[in-house]
Each structure stands twice: as structure tokens, then as C-alpha cells.
Amino acid sequence: MSLSHDPADKIAQYAHPERLVSVPWLQENLDHPDLVLLESDEDVLLYETGHIPGAQKLDWHLDLNDPVTRDYVDGERFAEVMGARGVSRESTVVIYGDKSNWWAAYALWVMTLFGHPDVRLLDGGRDAWLATGGEMTTTVPEVEPATYPVVARDDSVVRAFKEDVLEHLGKPLVDVRSPAEFSGELLHMPDYPQEGAMRGGHIPGAASVPWAKAADEDGTFRPRAELEAIYQQEQGLAPGDEVVAYCRIGERSSHTWFVLTHLLGFDSVRNYDGSWTEWGNAVRVPVER
Amino acid sequence: MSSDPTYTTDLPTPMAELVEDFTAVSEADRLQMLLELSKELPDLPPRYSDRTTEMERVHECQSPLFLAVEVERAGPSDPAVRLFFDAPAEAPTTRGFAGILHESLDGLSPAQVLAVPDDAPYRFGLATAVSPLRMRGMVAMLSRIKRHVSADELADGAR
Numbered sequence: 001m002s003l004s005h006d007p008a009d010k011i012a013q014y015a016h017p018e019r020l021v022s023v024p025w026l027q028e029n030l031d032h033p034d035l036v037l038l039e040s041d042e043d044v045l046l047y048e049t050g051h052i053p054g055a056q057k058l059d060w061h062l063d064l065n066d067p068v069t070r071d072y073v074d075g076e077r078f079a080e081v082m083g084a085r086g087v088s089r090e091s092t093v094v095i096y097g098d099k100s101n102w103w104a105a106y107a108l109w110v111m112t113l114f115g116h117p118d119v120r121l122l123d124g125g126r127d128a129w130l131a132t133g134g135e136m137t138t139t140v141p142e143v144e145p146a147t148y149p150v151v152a153r154d155d156s157v158v159r160a161f162k163e164d165v166l167e168h169l170g171k172p173l174v175d176v177r178s179p180a181e182f183s184g185e186l187l188h189m190p191d192y193p194q195e196g197a198m199r200g201g202h203i204p205g206a207a208s209v210p211w212a213k214a215a216d217e218d219g220t221f222r223p224r225a226e227l228e229a230i231y232q233q234e235q236g237l238a239p240g241d242e243v244v245a246y247c248r249i250g251e252r253s254s255h256t257w258f259v260l261t262h263l264l265g266f267d268s269v270r271n272y273d274g275s276w277t278e279w280g281n282a283v284r285v286p287v288e289r
Numbered sequence: 290m291s292s293d294p295t296y297t298t299d300l301p302t303p304m305a306e307l308v309e310d311f312t313a314v315s316e317a318d319r320l321q322m323l324l325e326l327s328k329e330l331p332d333l334p335p336r337y338s339d340r341t342t343e344m345e346r347v348h349e350c351q352s353p354l355f356l357a358v359e360v361e362r363a364g365p366s367d368p369a370v371r372l373f374f375d376a377p378a379e380a381p382t383t384r385g386f387a388g389i390l391h392e393s394l395d396g397l398s399p400a401q402v403l404a405v406p407d408d409a410p411y412r413f414g415l416a417t418a419v420s421p422l423r424m425r426g427m428v429a430m431l432s433r434i435k436r437h438v439s440a441d442e443l444a445d446g447a448r
Binding site for chain 2: 043044045046048049059062065067098110
């Protein structure tokens with residue numbers, strides 16, 4: 001049984017208001033038996049320092065990435081990760097995290113690869129909860145494991161591979177890294193390993209729209225009209241466009257993927273998770289500076 | 290170098306003891322130990338506390354970390370390396386890495402610090418608990434520390 005949508009005005013204006021909840025909604029629904037609350041942070045220890053009561057940890061590296069191949073976990077492992085947290089296919093999952101929900105958006109995107117029906121972000125993430133004086137605890141909840149079905153991961157809809165991007169060249173690409181990463185100048189800084197990329201610059205034709213433009217100063221998403229101004233008016237993107245977003249490893253671009261797909265209603269956005277750590281190392285792919 | 294990840298005989302004593310503590314427990318307990326060390330990381334002394342912009346920023350860390358290295362050469366005693374770190378409370382892993390290095394290296398002689406193998410951060414059994422990618426921050430911190438100490442040694446030799 002899915003939980004109700006957040007009726008807040010700001011959220012109702014987005015294309016898919018069922019994908020976002022506000023702090024007041026969470027406060028109200030925190031004890032709902034069908035809700036599973038997950039925290040997903042950049043820092044692997046932040047959850048342990050204190051989290052929203054009832055929240056469980058979902059770590060992007062340890063839980064969602066395959067430990068050997070550079071890929072996400074398979075359906076069996078995903079079912080284990082979800083089941084252990086008491087998530088069933090019917091659960092309403094709300095994810096929140098640090099850094100304006102970078103990693104929470106990434107986790108939500110990975111859950112989308114497995115087609116989890118009802119997964120939402122907490123607008124503003126961890127900081128928004130703290131800003132309203134929300135209670136924090138270090139108590140790890142004891143949850144009853146659930147049976148999550150083994151679902152095949154579907155990489156064909158919201159995920160782009162390098163070969164897909166090569167075929168996509170000429171259509172809209174959004175590079176969400178910082179301007180210095182986009183221009184390639186960061187490679188010239190001394191003593192900086194650059195996450196191992198051999199070349200600096202961006203994929204030809206990409207527009208530079210740093211992910212943080214979509215976030216307000218408090219880390220919540222900007223209202224729909226402001227997002228439309230950034231992506232549709234300034235960049236000329238249209239909701240019917242096929243768009244590929246990328247960054248360094250696909251985490252910041254998950255944030256932009258969420259904005260374009262769920263907040264603005266674009267229907268064909270893919271996240272290129274190989275991103276610059278693949279493209280900037282690949283032999284003979286075109287690079288623009 | 291040995292392929293045994295718990296090899297400690299080439300580490301300075303405080304670091305070897307800490308490696309033994311970490312590798313004796315489960316991965317979950319290692320994270321708790323890292324969290325404890327993050328809490329125990331000493332505050333900056335007053336002479337640095339409002340000058341963090343003058344300290345070195347370690348870019349490889351996912352979160353900002355500031356590092357200062359001093360070598361005490363006062364009096365007849367052997368020179369001692371002093372380490373000063375600062376990282377925000379919202380970055381407990383970075384603080385924990387700094388805590389490991391502080392506990393392991395603060396007070397050692399420059400020669401002892403320079404002899405620490407560059408792969409020492411991987412001896413704590415943390416790579417699978419925090420992910421290999423996240424270990425880079427600690428590797429970078431160690432190399433910055435050694436570079437500072439090495440530069441100080443050169444300067445001292447020229448004095």
C-alpha cells in the first residue's frame with residue numbers, strides 16, 4: 001500500500017510530485033508501517049554519527065556497486081540489500097542524504113534500474129531535516145527482513161553506456177561538473193590525481209550546467225519555474241528531447257537526471273554513469289575543450 | 290613489501306599497534322573504531338584555529354581537510370614531527386583517517402615518518418569497509434605529510 005503524496009504547493013507543481021516529499025510530510029509519516037526510510041551519504045560514517053529515527057543506511061559503494069566489476073549489483077544482490085532493510089516491492093521508500101542529496105539521488109536512480117515502483121527523495125536531504133530541528137538518533141533500527149523479488153536490472157531506459165553516448169553525439173548532453181572540470185583546466189593543477197582521467201575537457205556538444213544550479217541555497221530543489229528557466233529557457237532543452245547527463249562517476253548527474261525526469265517531466269533522460277572517469281580515459285573518443 | 294595485508298613489521302610501533310587493533314575485529318567494528326578516532330581527533334591549537342586558510346588543503350579527500358606539519362627541533366632531544374588536522378564534523382571518515390595518522394605518527398622522528406611505506410593506509414583492513422575509492426584520501430594525507438617532513442629535513446640540512 002503506497003503512502004499518500006505530499007500535497008505541499010511547491011511539490012505539487014513538479015511534473016511527478018509523487019517522487020518528492022518535504023520534511024513536514026516525513027514528520028507526519030515517519031511511523032507508517034509501509035514506509036522505509038534510507039540514508040545514503042557520500043561519507044560512509046555520517047549515518048553512524050546520527051540519523052533520522054527509523055532510517056537505515058544504504059551505501060552507494062558497499063551496497064549498490066558490484067565489488068569486482070565496475071557495474072551495479074545484480075538482481076539477486078539487490079534483492080538481498082532491499083530485503084535486509086525490510087523493503088518489499090510494495091514499500092514506499094524515501095531516501096535522503098548529505099550534499100543536497102547527491103548520493104540519495106544516485107541511490108534512487110539505481111533503484112530505478114530495478115524498477116522499484118515507489119521511491120522518493122526527501123527535498124533538501126539531511127540538512128533540511130536538521131534545519132527544522134528534526135530529531136536525530138544513533139540507534140540503528142531493528143527491522144523485520146522482507147522478501148524482495150529478484151528483478152532483472154534494466155539498463156536500457158535510464159542508463160547510457162559509452163557506446164550509447166557515441167551514437168547520441170549531436171543530441172543534447174548535459175555536463176553537470178564544475179566549470180573548471182568542463183573546460184579541462186583542472187587537469188593542469190599540480191599534485192591532483194583527477195580521479196585518474198588521462199584527458200580533460202568534455203564530450204563534444206555538451207552544455208555545462210553544474211548540478212548545483214538546481215539546488216537552492218538550503219539544498220532543496222528550486223521551484224519548478226526556476227528549473228524551467230535554467231534548463232528549458234537558458235539551455236533550450238525541451239521535455240521531449242533525448243538527453244544524456246554525465247559527471248565524473250554518475251553521482252552528481254543522477255541529481256540532474258532526477259530534476260529533468262521527475263521535476264520537469266522530460267521523458268527520455270539517461271545518466272551516463274561511466275562519465276568522465278571513463279570518457280576521459282577512453283582511447284580515440286572525441287573530446288572538446 | 291609483503292602481500293599479507295596485516296604485515297606490520299615495517300611500520301612504526303604506534304601504527305603497527307593500531308593496525309593490529311583494527312584487523313583483530315570485524316569490519317563493522319572497524320567502522321566504529323574509525324568513528325571513535327574521528328571524535329578523538331584533537332582540536333587545532335589556538336595558533337592555527339583561525340588560520341585554516343593558511344593550512345594545506347588536501348584535495349584528494351572528498352571533504353575539505355586542512356593539514357599542517359611541524360618538526361620540533363628544540364633542545365637536545367630528537368626532533369619530533371607534530372601533525373595538526375582540521376575537518377568538519379560532517380566528514381567523519383576524513384576525520385577518522387586523520388585520527389589514524391595522528392595516533393600513528395604524531396611525535397615520531399622525521400626519519401621514522403619518512404620510512405612509513407606508502408601503502409600503509411591499506412593495512413588497516415578498511416578498504417572493503419569504506420570502499421577502496423575512499424581510501425585515496427588517507428593515502429594522499431600520508432604522502433602530503435611525508436612531503437612536508439622531507440622538505441623540512443632538506444631545509445634543516447641547509448641550515
